[in-house]
Each structure stands twice: as C-alpha cells, then as structure tokens.
Amino acid sequence: MNSGIVENLINELSRLPGIGRKTAQRLSFFIIGMPKEDAVSIANAIIAIKENARFCRNCFNITEDETCSICLASRDKSKICVVEEPSNLIVIERTGIYKGLYHVLLGALSPIDGITPERLKINELVQRVKNGGVSEVIIATNPNTKGETTAQYISQILKPLGIKITRIAYGLPIGGDIEFADEVTLSKSLEGRKEM
Amino acid sequence: MNSGIVENLINELSRLPGIGRKTAQRLSFFIIGMPKEDAVSIANAIIAIKENARFCRNCFNITEDETCSICLASRDKSKICVVEEPSNLIVIERTGIYKGLYHVLLGALSPIDGITPERLKINELVQRVKNGGVSEVIIATNPNTKGETTAQYISQILKPLGIKITRIAYGLPIGGDIEFADEVTLSKSLEGRKEM
Numbered sequence: 001m002n003s004g005i006v007e008n009l010i011n012e013l014s015r016l017p018g019i020g021r022k023t024a025q026r027l028s029f030f031i032i033g034m035p036k037e038d039a040v041s042i043a044n045a046i047i048a049i050k051e052n053a054r055f056c057r058n059c060f061n062i063t064e065d066e067t068c069s070i071c072l073a074s075r076d077k078s079k080i081c082v083v084e085e086p087s088n089l090i091v092i093e094r095t096g097i098y099k100g101l102y103h104v105l106l107g108a109l110s111p112i113d114g115i116t117p118e119r120l121k122i123n124e125l126v127q128r129v130k131n132g133g134v135s136e137v138i139i140a141t142n143p144n145t146k147g148e149t150t151a152q153y154i155s156q157i158l159k160p161l162g163i164k165i166t167r168i169a170y171g172l173p174i175g176g177d178i179e180f181a182d183e184v185t186l187s188k189s190l191e192g193r194k195e196m
Numbered sequence: 197m198n199s200g201i202v203e204n205l206i207n208e209l210s211r212l213p214g215i216g217r218k219t220a221q222r223l224s225f226f227i228i229g230m231p232k233e234d235a236v237s238i239a240n241a242i243i244a245i246k247e248n249a250r251f252c253r254n255c256f257n258i259t260e261d262e263t264c265s266i267c268l269a270s271r272d273k274s275k276i277c278v279v280e281e282p283s284n285l286i287v288i289e290r291t292g293i294y295k296g297l298y299h300v301l302l303g304a305l306s307p308i309d310g311i312t313p314e315r316l317k318i319n320e321l322v323q324r325v326k327n328g329g330v331s332e333v334i335i336a337t338n339p340n341t342k343g344e345t346t347a348q349y350i351s352q353i354l355k356p357l358g359i360k361i362t363r364i365a366y367g368l369p370i371g372g373d374i375e376f377a378d379e380v381t382l383s384k385s386l387e388g389r390k391e392m
Binding site for chain 1: 200201202204205207208209211212213214215219221222223224225226227228230232234235236237238239240241242243244245246248249258260265281282283286
C-alpha cells in the first residue's frame with residue numbers, strides 16, 4: 001500500500017548486485033531528498049553508458065569512441081597487459097605504476113560453461129602481437145582456476161611469436177597476516193621469494 | 197585514463213550513501229552488462245521519483261497524487277500512527293499488522309539543530325485530530341533522544357483533545373540475546389513486562 005513510484009524505485013534498485021531491499025529503500029529515500037539535478041545526473045549517467053558504451057576496437061576496453069583513451073594516449077606500446085574484464089583494467093590503472101597498453105579478453109576460459117578460446121578475444125591478442133612492436137605480454141588474469149587456465153593457454157599460443165610472456169606474481173596481500181594466509185597463497189609466496 | 201562515461205557513472209553512483217568507490221565500480225560494470233531496457237528502467241525510476249514525488253496533503257507520506265494510496269484506501273480511520281519519516285512508514289506497513297492511517301512529521305524535534313515544532317507537521321496532526329473521527333494516536337517516533345522528545349511534545353499537545361495516545365513499546369529485539377542487550381533496553385524490557 002505504498003506509493004507506486006517509491007515502490008518502483010526500490011524494486012529497480014534492488015536489481016543491482018549486493019543491493020538488498022533495505023539498502024534499496026535507504027538509497028530511494030536518499031534520492032528523494034537529493035537536489036533534482038543531482039538525481040537526474042545519476043539517471044543520465046546510466047542512460048549514457050547504455051547508449052554510448054562500446055568496446056575499443058583495439059583492446060576491448062569500454063569506451064565511447066572507436067578507440068579507447070588508453071590506446072590513444074602516449075603510453076609504452078611495447079607492453080600489453082592481458083586482463084579478463086574491463087573492471088580489472090581499472091584496478092590496475094589505479095595503481096598508477098603500469099604505463100603500457102591493455103588487452104581485455106572479455107572473460108576467462110571455462111570449457112564447462114562453453115567458454116572456449118574462440119569466445120574470448122584471444123585471436124585479436126595474437127593479431128596485435130603479430131602486427132609487431134610488442135616486446136612483452138603481461139598476463140593479469142585472475143588468480144583462480146579459470147584465470148590460471150586462461151594464462152597457460154595464452155602463454156602457449158604466444159610462445160612461438162618469440163616475445164617475453166610474464167604472469168603477475170602470487171603472494172601474501174600487503175597488510176595481511178601470515179597467520180591468516182591460506183596454504184596455497186603461502187606456498188606461492190615462498191616459491192616467489194626474492195633476494196633482499 | 198579510463199573511459200569518460202564509465203568514470204562518470206562510477207562518480208555518479210558514488211554520491212549515494214554507503215556506496216563507496218569500489219561498490220560504485222562493481223555496480224557500474226553490472227549496469228554495463230545489463231540488458232539496455234533494464235538499465236533504462238532504473239534510470240527512469242529515478243527520474244520519475246524526482247518529477248512526480250510529492251507529499252500527501254493529508255498525512256505527508258510520499259505519493260504521486262494529491263492524496264496517498266494509504267489515505268485513499270479502506271483503512272481504520274480512527275487510528276493515526278505518527279512517524280518521523282516516510283521510510284519509517286514503509287517499515288511499519290511491511291509488518292502487515294497495522295490497518296490505520298499515518299501521519300509523517302518529516303523530522304523529529306531538535307532545538308539545537310533549529311528543528312522546532314513549527315518545522316514539523318505537528319500543527320497538521322493536531323488539525324486532523326480536531327477534525328474528528330480519531331480515537332487513538334500511536335506515536336512511533338524513533339527510540340532515541342530526538343524521537344522521545346518529539347513523542348513527549350506531541351503527547352502533551354494532543355492530551356487536551358481527549359483521545360487515547362500510545363507510544364510503541366520498548367523491549368528486547370526478537371531473536372536477540374539478553375546477554376548482549378544494553379542496560380537501557382533491558383530496563384525498558386523489564387518495565388514493560390506483560391502477564392503470561
């Protein structure tokens with residue numbers, strides 16, 4: 001018996017991941033209290049992304065132009081960092097330490113779910129390397145089974161092309177506590193030890 | 197160096213309460229992957245609320261018409277439940293046990309913040325009671341200092357009108373554990389004990 005538009009907004013926001021009914025309610029009443037132009041600009045940002053977002057024809061990052069801003073920028077074009085999703089790219093960008101290009105696979109290999117190499121942007125990666133100028137491919141797929149399988153596969157495909165292929169390091173998370181580290185991470189951390 | 201529209205959506209979603217940058221990022225990429233019509237319907241729900249939401253002229257619930265659906269429904273018009281905010285009304289409605297009307301104060305007394313009785317919809321409540329037909333006012337303001345002050349004030353204002361005035365009960369939350377109850381709640385729970 002609540003107002004239709006409020007109930008509707010709560011329902012719509014509840015579709016989002018991690019937004020339960022209570023959170024959706026809290027957000028809805030916050031939006032009701034917001035200046036109109038602020039709320040409209042949130043709505044417009046959602047519409048803009050659906051109308052204008054597409055994949056960069058070069059690296060498959062999300063962009064509103066044919067080529068994304070990273071590919072167009074003055075970056076180290078001899079390095080390509082391979083990630084599963086555009087969201088992974090953002091996280092790496094935020095570290096500020098990587099100055100090369102990216103290649104987004106748009107997924108990870110998972111034959112059980114029908115995700116075979118042809119479903120990912122692997123051929124496009126091979127083509128970029130074949131076009132020349134690339135000296136290193138850094139594989140930054142996720143540190144889990146699918147990501148590891150994908151990394152192995154790409155590594156084998158690229159090896160004949162004679163470039164350096166690296167995988168991001170496994171280890172203990174910074175700020176973590178050895179006591180709470182799982183055994184696999186701890187083993188990887190020991191294997192990957194560096195001289196001080 | 198990320199795509200402008202993605203960064204824009206992340207920034208816009210970060211304005212919402214409890215939505216930090218990481219959550220906004222996760223939501224943004226979820227929206228990017230959603231069917232377009234679903235994303236547009238979220239955006240439209242936000243716009244609709246800003247364009248059409250107003251306060252019920254009777255009880256100050258949020259509505260898109262002059263009078264809200266609760267006031268228009270066939271409910272027990274002899275009871276008015278007084279709440280601070282429309283969001284409190286929703287929570288009570290969801291219990292399904294209350295069949296009377298509401299009155300939303302749009303805040304709670306807080307002289308220190310300049311929230312005096314005239315700033316709240318208290319005169320409008322008095323007027324509704326004076327119009328007749330009301331036998332009980334249930335004060336469901338929050339169980340904190342401001343809510344309690346507001347409840348006391350309203351109670352004194354309404355007393356001369358000769359109706360029943362009640363306050364929602366304090367006590368232990370269901371599913372809670374006495375061991376973890378704070379002393380004030382536990383005292384209130386003892387005071388409010390009922391014969392079995």
